[in-house]
Structure formats: C-alpha cells, structure tokens
Amino acid sequence: MENSERLGVGIVGAGFMANFHVTSWTGVRDADVVAVQSPRAESAQALADRCRELRVGDARAYTDLRELVRDPRVDAVWVVAPNHARLAVIETIAEEVMSGRASLMGVAVEKPLGRTLAEARRLLEVVERAGLRHAYLENQVYAPAVTRGHELVWARGAASAGSPYLARCAEEHSGPHAAWFWDGTRQGGGVLSDMMCHSIEAGRYLLTPPGANQSDWLTPVAVSAQIASLKWSRKRHAAQLAERFGDAVDYTRRPAEDYAHATITFRNGDGDEAVIEATTSWSYVGPGLRLTFELLGPEYSMSAGTLSTEAQLFLSREIRSPEGEDLVEKQGAEQGLLPIVSDEAMTYGYTTENRVVTGDFLAGRQPRESLKHGVEVTELMMAAYLSAETGQTVRFPMTGLDGFVPQVAQGTWRPGQA
Amino acid sequence: MENSERLGVGIVGAGFMANFHVTSWTGVRDADVVAVQSPRAESAQALADRCRELRVGDARAYTDLRELVRDPRVDAVWVVAPNHARLAVIETIAEEVMSGRASLMGVAVEKPLGRTLAEARRLLEVVERAGLRHAYLENQVYAPAVTRGHELVWARGAASAGSPYLARCAEEHSGPHAAWFWDGTRQGGGVLSDMMCHSIEAGRYLLTPPGANQSDWLTPVAVSAQIASLKWSRKRHAAQLAERFGDAVDYTRRPAEDYAHATITFRNGDGDEAVIEATTSWSYVGPGLRLTFELLGPEYSMSAGTLSTEAQLFLSREIRSPEGEDLVEKQGAEQGLLPIVSDEAMTYGYTTENRVVTGDFLAGRQPRESLKHGVEVTELMMAAYLSAETGQTVRFPMTGLDGFVPQVAQGTWRPGQA
Amino acid sequence: MENSERLGVGIVGAGFMANFHVTSWTGVRDADVVAVQSPRAESAQALADRCRELRVGDARAYTDLRELVRDPRVDAVWVVAPNHARLAVIETIAEEVMSGRASLMGVAVEKPLGRTLAEARRLLEVVERAGLRHAYLENQVYAPAVTRGHELVWARGAASAGSPYLARCAEEHSGPHAAWFWDGTRQGGGVLSDMMCHSIEAGRYLLTPPGANQSDWLTPVAVSAQIASLKWSRKRHAAQLAERFGDAVDYTRRPAEDYAHATITFRNGDGDEAVIEATTSWSYVGPGLRLTFELLGPEYSMSAGTLSTEAQLFLSREIRSPEGEDLVEKQGAEQGLLPIVSDEAMTYGYTTENRVVTGDFLAGRQPRESLKHGVEVTELMMAAYLSAETGQTVRFPMTGLDGFVPQVAQGTWRPGQA
C-alpha cells in the first residue's frame, strides 16, 4: 500500500500557524502537504502556492472542508483552525470518516484543545468514536533544546542523583497578531488560555522520564495561579488595540489577562513532589518571542531559552531599516543587539513534531502526545483560571471543572480584584 | 568635628557575612573598621586580623558587646549577628546609648529584620527610641547591575513609555553554610525567611522611581505564595544534612521549605498595578549562587543575573582540583565551564552599600534604606508564609500578622499538604 | 523521468563524516541514501543499517567502489573518503562514467579538495572532463547561523551602510578522532590543512553579497599566516598521541601544527579592501568543538558561535558519569556547565548542505558551491603555509604554488623556527 510509505497531509486552516507548519515541512521526509483548506479562497490558494514554492507538496486548495477530507490523496488531517472553530471542524471530519465518505489514518489537532474542559473532552470523544489515531500538536515538547535537555538530564543527572523536582517554563511576547486572540469570548480567555498550554505540557514532559507517559508519571495535586492585565488595559495601550482591531477589542471595558503565572504541584512516579512553574505573558517587550525552560533536580540543572541564540546582529543608531519579523517572531526592534533565531520552525519544535507524528501515522502507531494530553492540560488551565479568580489553591482530584467558563471568556473579568 | 570626616565602624558578628563586609571595605573610602565583636574570642580576633591585612582599619577585637559600643573610636555599629541574636544585640546597644555610656551616629542592621513581624517592629521601635539613625542592610539594592539597570530603565524606558509593572527577583543556591540556618525554630523559617527579604526589597526598589521611596510609591494589595521541600526532605539528602549538622537538623521530621515563590501585587504611585515575583531556593544546584533580576514595562525590559559573568573558566575532565568556592559563592563544580564572579563583594552590593550608609551617617542623613523598609519586608514575608499555609491569597490591609509565627518556625510544618 | 523527483545517493566512505551526513539526511526530503561503500565491509554494512534505522534510505553496502557507481539506483555520489584517497576515488568514478558503465547526475566532494594545489586542480579537471555537475561539500556555508547572519547583514546593514570589510572565522577543538589526521604526510599537513578550508570559505561567503559568487566578488591580494605546535609537541602530550595512535604519530620528531592563523586580504567587487581572519586549532580545550564567525562592516556587526547554545546542562561535582560526546562533538568535560548542541548535523550545516545540493542536482543546476571554490580555497591554504614557512606575506597573483608541498606534509617542519 503506497500510503504506508508516504503520508499525504491535508491542512485545515491557512493562518500564521498553518504557515509555520508548511515552512517546517522542508525538513519532513516522509510526508507531503497535498491539500489545504480555508473558508477564504485566497488564503487557501496562497498557502497551496507556498507548498509548491517550498517543494513540500503539490497542494490543492479547498474552501470546503468536506472536500479536503474526501480527497483520496489526503491520508491525515492537521487541524490548525482558530480555537472557536476547532470543535466544529473535528465534528465534520468525524462525520465524513464515520459515514465512509473519507478514509483517514489520523488527525492532528493544534493546541489548546478546547476553550473549556467540556469542549476539550467532547473533541477527544468525537475523535475516538470515529476510530481515528490522534496527535496533540504541542510543538514545544519537540523543540530540540527541550528534547535534548530532557534526554541528557535524565541520562546524566537523574539516573544517579534522583528525579527532577522543578520545571520552569515560560512563553512571553508582546501580544498576538490576529484580532480573535485578543477577544476573550472568542478565544476562550487571554494569555493563559492562549499560551499556558505550552508551558504546562513542556513542564510535564520535562518532569517525566524518557519512555514514560506524563499522564501516568504525574498525578496533579494542586494548582495556584494569578492573572493580571499589566499593560494592555492601561489607557494608552488599550487605545492602540482599539486602533489596530477596532471596537471588537475594548480593553478598558472587557480586558483579558496579559500576564499569568501558575504553580502546579504533582506527585511523581517515585512518590516525590514535583512542581511546574508556568508563566505566560503578552506584556513582555524584548527582542522577540521568548521561550524559556528550566529543569532542576538534586545535583543538576538544565536551562534553555530561545533568545539565547547562536547568532546576533548589531545595527548601530545610524541604520534605519523597516519594521520586521525577519530576525525573530514578534521582533521588538531594528537597532542595537538583536538575537537571530535562524530556523524558527526547527527551534520551536514544528519540524520534529511533524516528523514524529508523520512517522507514527505511517507506522500505524498512536502518537504518545495524544489528545488525551490535550484534555489534561485543559483541565490544569481551567484550574488555574479558577484559582486566579477565587484567590484559592485548587486541589485535585477536583470535580465540577467541566462546566467552568473563565470570567475572561465570559467578558466579566475585572482586573486587580484578585 | 573629626567624626564628620571619617567614620569609625564597629562590627557585631564575625561569621560569613561579617567577612563579606570586611572584604567590601577595601572599596570604602571614608570609614574604617575599628572594632569587631563576637562571643567567640578567636573569631573576633581572626576578623580583626583580616581588617589589618586588608588595610581597612586597625580593628580591636571584643567578646563583650558593651565594650565595643563604648569604644570611643566606634561611631556607628553594623549588626551582623545571627537572626536569633539580633534583637538582643540591638536592645543592648540602645541601652548603652540611652544611658549615655556610648555615643553613636547610627546603627546598621543585617536583613531580615526579624523572624516575625512583632520582632521586626520591636527592633525598629528600640532603635527609634534611642534616637539613632538607622540603615537596613539589604545589599541587593546596591548591587551595581541592579542600581544601573534601575536608573537606566527609568531614564530611558519609563520616562517616555510609562512605569514598569513587573519585577522578577530570585535568589537561588544549594543551601547555607552554617547549621542555624537549617533549623527553622532558630532561624525563623526556611529559605523564605532566609532569603526572600532580598528579592522582595530588590523588587520594590526596581519598581520605584529614582528619588522616590518604595514605602510611599508601592501600596501592597495582595500576596500569594507557595513553599515546598523539594530536595532536602528526600531521604538521601536529609541524611546528608544529618551528617553535616548532627541531630539538630532532622529534615525527615522537622523540615523547612527549600523552595518558595511569591507573587505580590501593589498599587503604584501612578495608580497602576505592579507585581513582584519573588523566588528563593536552597534546592538549586548550578555553578553557584544565582541572583537574577528582571524589570519589565510597556516598551522595555531589563534583566540581570550574577552568573552572567564577564569571565568564564573551562577545566577539562583531565583536571582534578580540590573543592572550593574560589570562583563563586556556593560553587557547585570544579570541571566544565565555570563562571567567575571576579569581585563578589562588589557584585552582590556590599561595597556600595557600605559606601552609601557610611556617607549618610557622616553627613548626618537618615539613610533611605531604613529599618522601616525592613519592617515592611518582614510583613510581606509573613503574609507569604500565611498564604502558603492556607492556600489563600492574603489581601491588604491585613491586621493580625504581628503575632503570626510560621509553622516552619514552630516546627510543625508538613510539606506537600498545601 | 523518475530521477528528477527523488535523488538516489551513494556515499563513498563510512567514517565519522559519512555518519554525520547520514544523520543529517533525516531532514532531507527529496533524496534517499541508496548505497554506501567502504573497503571495510563491516563499516559499510553498519552505515547501511544506520540508514534504514533512521529511515533515510534502503541503502545497500558495497566494498567495491565501481559496483556502487554502477548501481542504477545511484544518481549521484557523495565522496567522503579520507584526504589521501579522494583523488583516486574521483578518478575511478570518472572512468566509470566516461566509459558509460555508470550514469550520474553529479558528484559531491568533501573538503579539503586536495592536499596540494596540484591535487585539487587535478580533481576538478577529472570531474569536468567526465561532464559531471559537482558540489564542494563545505558545510559551514550552509550552517543556519551563518546563512541567516549573512542574509540579514547584507539586507539590513550593508544595503544602506556599505559592504562588510572583515570576516573572522575560526574552528577550534582538541584534536581529531582518527589517526590519519595526525600524520602530516598522509593528511597533507596539520590543523591548517585539516580545517582552515572551512574558515576561509565561510569568510569568503560572508563577505560576498547574496546572489553573487565569491569567486567573482573577491580577488585575493595577500596572505599572511603563522603556524605553531603549541600543545601536542610538548613531551607529555606527544606521549599521549603515541599511546593513542602508536609509532606512526611521533610529535617529538615529526610534529604537525596544532594552531594556525591567517590574515587574507582581498579587493572586493566595490573596489574596497576586505579581510578574512581565519583561525584553526587542535590545541583548544573547551566544552567542545567551537566554530565562531564574525562579520563586520561600517555600522553593523554579526557574530555567531556554535557554543552559544540555546540549552545548557549543569552537573555538580557529586555526579560522575562516563566520558562522552553526547552534548557536543569533541566534548571536554562531564561536570560543570556544559553547552548542549541539540542537533549538530543542523547546526554545523550538513542538513541544509544536503538539501541544497540535492535540490540542485535534481533540478539539473550546477551548485554554486562548486569544486572551483575548493580549488581556490586550496590555493589560499597553500599560500598560508608558504607564508608561515617563510615569514613573508604572499602576494597575489602568485605563480608556482601548484607544486608547493608544505614542510609539514613532507615531515620536515620544525616548530618555533618561523
């Protein structure tokens, strides 16, 4: 069967993230991007053209999701649609598969899995009912610095000195590109909902030994979190948002948090306490997107940061050049010392992610980083929102999180009250 | 008056910290260390000898505190005795001054000011009653990287873009040298009590504009904290402590926290929210003592870290050399890449601290970094312990903290419960 | 034609470098390693097995070079044999092609191209006579930090401020793995012959604008160089070599240089002076292989270094773990702070090199980084040896370098004389 040798991939969504995936595909051997879909025809076409330009696949552009799913060249679907559209997309895919109109080897879904725990659970349920293999697209657990750091800590440190007890993971930048991210009700919250899924899952991965599954190794005990609106609800900056995105985004009246910090405590497989400190921010202004990771244990420590780059450029005050993101995502300046992230798709983990998921689907294996992880991460995020709202540590096992909708997502949050 | 030109300083205490002060004195122009005191005669003598060796003063060694205070060459006293002895020392000094047996221009007191808020308040009261000028010896607010970073952020960043909203300050190492630090009841707690005072005050300093006083600029709103015993209550490491310090330190039965994280929210002088993230650890194992600082605002950020050194040494696996702290305090290895902190007394702030306090006392000025700050910091630390014990955010104004004694200081704390 | 879609690659050589290429192939989309050859059957078989394990090709193992060349699955050959075997390999390949027994789209040859200028010229001649497209495998001009740094310097710096005038390139480590590298007569010299080809070509690449060819942009004017035997001819270290490699490597009597520095001056396409400082060393002992690059111009500078890694591991003095090269090539320690090069094949440029050369061969294009560059680099290296031997700057145009054989390659060099 020819599909077992080379995977035909259809990408649903044609925005910023979809472009990242396509770029990463230049480093993926065993799969081609054969189809892309977006309700906006020109976006779909542009992405398909880019696939050809990068020689990652002779991609056909669709506006109709069902057509993409039915395309016989498509063996697996990557769902990269916005948060609010994701569940509906999955339901459509499942319908097509269950009806026999389409045949797929697997589906891969971008994080976060849901805007609420209920939504995330529902999504997993739909996929499982359709009998599909599934991957949770958490790129950071594939970032080379994270995977090598993890491997070396466990092999050289934990092997003799004992398991690590603290993982610090952070993602910080100056705020997202597209309008819907800023709208709490559409996105599901603010920066916590947008990005803490990354830091939580990276932390779980780092704290778990190679070969084990974080779902088994780490039992959640407690979550404590704080959120704040530090920058974007200041008058000057709220006005900037209004100017960029129009009335839909009014942070003087319906702000979302632009800063969140959570401390999550687990019992690990050795019976020891293990802690994740997860930090996310849209109020960080530095050279660009900053991902940092630390893993600490009894006689060792590992640290990694995406702005600790191999290469740096310095431009003097004499040089005026146009605003851009050519050195790094969310770039903040065009003078002074500037770190260069040479291959962002590789550094952030997309390249390896797509290699691994492709390999699993081709081999008929269920990817370890499954949608179940996405559900667990969503649960911890909801616990973090709840803790931040109530000023109380949330203890596990915890029931009743299913129906919980963060105040930010409801548009009722008032900063500075907790 | 001759005292106005050159300050004669008496140091009370002759341990690790007293040695740091004496070393720093090689960079202090207008004062001499003329006396040192310790109940242990040989310690006092050794420190006095070191003063002469470093040419920082022809210091006389005392075992009797009252004699030091009455020494006419002593114009001011630096109290560097252990936490549990500090209040008694201050009371004795005050008695001597109020009785007219001694005449002093001021007294400088090491952090933390008290093991409880009551103790800190009592200490300030005693000093004020004696009519003494007073300095709170928080070295980190004098560290050159912190003071220059602060100055430049406010001048180049905040001046046009608005005040900073987030300060992250951390102090992390592998654990203290002396036994009493490890004993919660004597020391007042674990790592939070030992070191979070540094990070809180550094954070308050950074968030406050030059020329303003942090007591006025920052009004506390809420404190949320977590503590844990990540390393030292593990069986293997508790046994190491017992071996080093004897039965007095039994972390299987009476552990102290070796990790603490607090989020402290303030309203600042502009009416905006400002946050300190303070982190302290005795469970960090890296090249050595690590102090890190970040200050973030709307269009700028500053970061500093004492292990980001100008100089690094690499020693290959072929080189075996004895264990030491010659590269950095709390050094963790003698192979591999190793940062060199060239002048620790300068880097950590002691040199400038002693220059500034000396200058204030000589000029007859009350130092800005006064014992009042020490009281405020103690209050925030107690709120952090309370939050960690209850799993609840502590909101200000808060009454009743005076009598609060942390469980760790009572010897009743059980890790993993909160 | 099916070959136009997917390139079948045969690798000649199965040592350290061949393994690096195979590893890099996990990131190469449009080609498969279909054959490998080594005179040692077990080496060939091991490498072929590794190809399958990494899923980069169903490679067949050969001991006979001619058989590999004739294998119809082989569309192009990568020649990664040792320096002393390279020309003979190429001659054999050319014979097979010219006789019609084999059909190839191209041949790619590892650096340096020859041990003498005559050898390099001969190699190019043979390949051209056979009508083959050819690539010079200089990995460093494909290293992501180098290519992105180059691109950004020219786009953001040189575009408005003028072309760069100084490139500094260095490769330094503790010495090669295999015996033949240490034997001047077999290898062609010492560290200069082994590695300066990298730094010279990286420097030429950096100084040349995107789209231009360094052969055209840079006209050599003068070469000045020094070589020395700083470490390995010291008695203790010469004895270490003898122990590792036997009598063949006697650095007390026939040393090769373990340090070389060259300053190469060019006239660039703007008529301005441009300088390469190239440094190579086998006497550097640090965390591991160190490649550094700087590109300087009137109002900008770029710097990159492979030991400026995203991730670092710290292992305390309590941890003893076995010697290894798992963190970085030529790793020097297993304690202390240790940089982690997460994906060496990518960082050093092999992955992109193989993507680009593959793409060129598939498209029927002559690769820009051609064997002609290899000849030019060899010429500059010979000029450097000549300058070091005579203590005189070598000026271009220079005739008579063809027949020049360095004293080190002749076994007649005496350190400390120049």
Place this chain on the structure above:
Amino acid sequence: MENSERLGVGIVGAGFMANFHVTSWTGVRDADVVAVQSPRAESAQALADRCRELRVGDARAYTDLRELVRDPRVDAVWVVAPNHARLAVIETIAEEVMSGRASLMGVAVEKPLGRTLAEARRLLEVVERAGLRHAYLENQVYAPAVTRGHELVWARGAASAGSPYLARCAEEHSGPHAAWFWDGTRQGGGVLSDMMCHSIEAGRYLLTPPGANQSDWLTPVAVSAQIASLKWSRKRHAAQLAERFGDAVDYTRRPAEDYAHATITFRNGDGDEAVIEATTSWSYVGPGLRLTFELLGPEYSMSAGTLSTEAQLFLSREIRSPEGEDLVEKQGAEQGLLPIVSDEAMTYGYTTENRVVTGDFLAGRQPRESLKHGVEVTELMMAAYLSAETGQTVRFPMTGLDGFVPQVAQGTWRPGQA
C-alpha cells in the same frame, strides 16, 4: 610621617582619561586627589570640582605644571596628558624633583609610554635619573575579570596541566573621541599605536605566572602584524571625520590604520612557545567598547569580555531617546538589546590599578607594573608596525628599532599596499 598613611595625588591632564581616574577614586581608600593640572584653566577647574563632588579629594586646580609638582600636598603625580605632551611633562617633573623644589614618592604614567621606542626609553631614563619610583598605568592588567581569570587559570589549570600557550587580547571600538588621536603624526600612529599596548601587556600578564615578572618570564622571539584602513578611509567615513574634526584629519590623503592584528611569539620560562594574538580596531561597530581576553593551555581555557555583562536593557522600536554613552563607553545604539557596563572604572581596571599603585607608593615599593614594561611594550608595537610595513616577520633580538618611526606617524602610509 603622615604621608605614609595617606597619599596625596596630583593628576596632570584633565581629559577623558583623567576623568576616568577620578571616577575610579571613589573606590580607592588610602589616597586623595589633591591637585589637578591642565593648560586649560576651565578643564582643570571642572575636574577639581568633580573631585569634590565625588568626595575623592579637595583638589586644587593648576594651569602650571611646576606649581602642581611643588604643592606640598602632592606626594605622587599621575601623568595623564596626551601622547605628544607626555615626555615634556615628565622632563619638567624630573627637573623639579632633581632641583629639590619638589619632593615626590613616585610618578605614574599613562600608556603608551612613547610614540617611538626612543621616546619611551628616554622617558624611563629621565624618571630613573630623578630617582623616582614609577608605575606604568596599564589598566587592563588590573581589570577584575583579567586578574581573577589569571589567578584561577594558574591555580586550577596550569598547576597540574602545564603553562598556558596562547593569549588572545583585543580592544575594539568605533574610534576615539578627541581629534589628536586621529592625527597619526601627533598621536604616533593609528589604532595600533593607540591601543595595542593594552592587548600586548594584558597578554604578557596572562601568560606569566603569579609572582613572576613578565619581563623575565617571556623572551620575545618574533612579531608578525598586519594593519589596514577598513572603514575610515572609505569616502563616506573620511567625510564624517573631516566634518567632526576639520581639515586636520583628512583620511583620503593621510589615513591612519583603523585595524591591526599582531601575532607575537615568545619563549616562556619553561622553555615552551607562547603566543599573543593582539587585535585592535577603530572599525568595530557594536554595542560599545569591546575588550576580550582568552587564555588557553593544555587542559583549560579562560575567556572574558567586557560586553558579556551581568545586566542588559532592551528598548523597543517605540522608544526614541537621545544618543549617549550612559550604558557603555562608545555606545552604538539606543534601541534593541544593550549591554550595561555598571561600573566602567572598575570593569576596565582603573579602580584596582589606583589602589595597587597607591599601596605600593605608600609602602615605598617599586610597582611591579613599571615603566620598564612600558618600554618593552613599545618595542613590540614598533616591531609590529615594521612587520606590517615590510610584510615580513620581525625576529628578536632586533637592533635598530630605536630610531624607527612608523609610516603612519610620518604621514606617508598608503593602505592596501602591504
């Protein structure tokens, strides 16, 4: 005798360097700046005022050098006048002392010692004839990163593995502040004459064991150097110089070198070869003044760089703030990432230099870093110019350097010829 306890210092010169010395004096305990002299009264007065403001001495301002020397409060003189005035100043001081009109404990002289070897030798001769103790003010051998790096390499590395064999020292910035530096005939050359003295002496210091004297430990064997005018003789930049400094500085017709590199070989006290690579540049554009140091030996390496700072500031493209040197000397930008050198006088070595020289003079000791070192360094610099001019390695012992005047100093140098 009161002078034995506290040294009264008179500073001759009131420019950029004199200000650096005065700033550094805030960290010097046993000496006061009691007098300053400049032919320009307002400069002298401004510097004297600054001494009072910094509380480093109640300095009297002189325009007449003889009056300063005769001032009874002056125990020692620091000569910080420009290169072309230095010898005359020393001759005047010596006359005053030999005539008995003045009494001094010592004289300290800024580098370089002379614009030619003859001048440097003459200066030493004059000082010795006057019977004065003398210090050569080479700040870099007192820089904390250099002194600690040196100490630790020898103690932890060389002690067991053997002496270091390579020192790399560089000083690079965008060009000096004052006009006379740019004028080859007044200054004595270009960047080599201006700054290579630093790197050579730092290199000699690093290669020499603690306690030994570099004059004894290191015997020069050969010098090879290159100079170039990479930036400032380009039309655009020569015009900038003309605009800043007027016709006196015409780099289209009388350029000085803005880049120099020298390789200096020594035989060390162990009989082994030891090499200095010295680099200086006025054509480096980066965040600011960059001093770098490396010391390499058989199983170790040390590296230091003044731009590897503890603290960094980031200012986004939204922030426009005035040009300045508040973060670092020769600052190049006010946006982007910017290293902060918190205490430049300490980092560059001035503070410790003045502590050590003061201590030596007070103790009646001849400083180890004597004018003899200044003569030796000048000799190596002249050899470097000679090598660069002739394209030949200069071998030692070398006679006839005394009368040598570099072409750049004669105004006859033509770039791009060597």
